[in-house]
Amino acid sequence: MAVEFSQSRTKENLMKAFAGESQARNRYTIAAEEACRKGFFALKEIFLFTADQERAHATRFYELLKTEAGENIRIEGGYPVDQSESLVELLMMAAHNEQEEHQEVYPAFAKTAEEEGFPEAAYAFSQIAEVEKIHGERFVKIAEMLKKETYYESSGQGEWMCLNCGHIFKGEKVPPVCPVCRHERGYFIPACMAPYLGFSACR
Ligand SMILES: [Fe+2]
Ligand SMILES: [Fe+2]
Structure with a gap:
């Protein structure tokens, strides 16, 4: 009503x-x-x-x-x-x-x-x-x-993005510092959560 x-x-x-x-x-x-x-x-x-x-x-x-x-x-x-x-x-x-x-x-x-x-x-x-x-x-x-401690580690090949410089790290474990910009690992985010990374799926 x-x-x-x-x-x-x-x-x-x-x-x-x-x-x-x-x-x-x-x-x-x-x-x-x-x-x-x-x-x-x-x-x-x-x-x-x-x-x-x-x-x-x-x-x-x-x-x-x-x-x-x-x-x-x-x-x-x-x-x-x-x-x-x-x-x-x-x-x-x-x-x-x-x-x-x-x-x-x-x-x-x-x-x-x-x-x-x-x-x-x-x-x-x-x-x-x-x-x-x-x-x-x-x-x-x-x-x-x-x-589960998979935020920085993966049982197989994992992928992370450094939010400071954009470097995509591939491996089993995020290193203590980003190999490119030398910022600490806290800047890394699992690729599945990384901003704008899905662009490659745009057609
Ligand atoms: Fe909310
Ligand atoms: Fe809300």
């Missing part, structure tokens, strides 16, 4: 989503600092890349609240304290939140928006839910590689 936006649950859901995305952005920025402290510079970049996308999500939800400019929207919600000195734990906690957004929170918000007659909001919730799926899966993948 169509309702006035100012009276809608969608208005509150958009503000909840804005709060959630804003916090996710900060959590990932803080996690990036932890990755940096531990010398995982490529992982720092993955956290920052994801943080920027959370900001974009927050921006879209905020835009959809434009008609409420000048108002205060009261919301109630629970927000996670995802603190750990373990990168694997940080990744798994992040993945948990991403999966929750993907599977439960945003689909429910999209359904409500649809029912209340706000297709633009419904579209944003459902499409951003799909992005969160990718975020969650990426975090899980990296956590698994760190746990």
Whole structure:
């Protein structure tokens, strides 16, 4: 049933989503600092890349609240304290939140928006839910590689990119420093996660 936006649950859901995305952005920025402290510079970049996308999500939800400019929207919600000195734990906690957004929170918000007659909001919730799926899966993948120690090592021929100079290292184990630019191994990222490396598949 169509309702006035100012009276809608969608208005509150958009503000909840804005709060959630804003916090996710900060959590990932803080996690990036932890990755940096531990010398995982490529992982720092993955956290920052994801943080920027959370900001974009927050921006879209905020835009959809434009008609409420000048108002205060009261919301109630629970927000996670995802603190750990373990990168694997940080990744798994992040993945948990991403999966929750993907599977439960945003689909429910999209359904409500649809029912209340706000297709633009419904579209944003459902499409951003799909992005969160990718975020969650990426975090899980990296956590698994760190746990199994395949982030820098491979049982057969592995491939990594140095994010500083772009050198592609092929072998079984990433060397302590990049043979080309001499930056430490933390700049290496598994090729399957390397930015823009998929161009060769473009036809
Ligand atoms: Fe997001
Ligand atoms: Fe996300």
